[in-house]
Amino acid sequence: FTRLxxxxxxxxxxxxxxxxxxxxxxILKSIRDVLENE
Incomplete structure (x- = not known):
């Protein structure tokens, strides 16, 4: 999980x-980066 x-x-x-x-x-880092920048 990640918290924005x-x-x-x-x-x-x-x-x-x-x-x-x-x-x-x-790939996991890319997914996290997308979620954090949304």
């Missing part, structure tokens, strides 16, 4: 449906 500056809390839930076991850190 305005106090909103975002929880990202991902379920396994793909071949990859883990989401690369750079």
């Amino acid at each position: 500056a305005n106090g909103e809390i975002w929880l990202l839930v991902i379920y396994k449906k793909a071949v990859k076991e883990n989401i690369p850190a750079h």
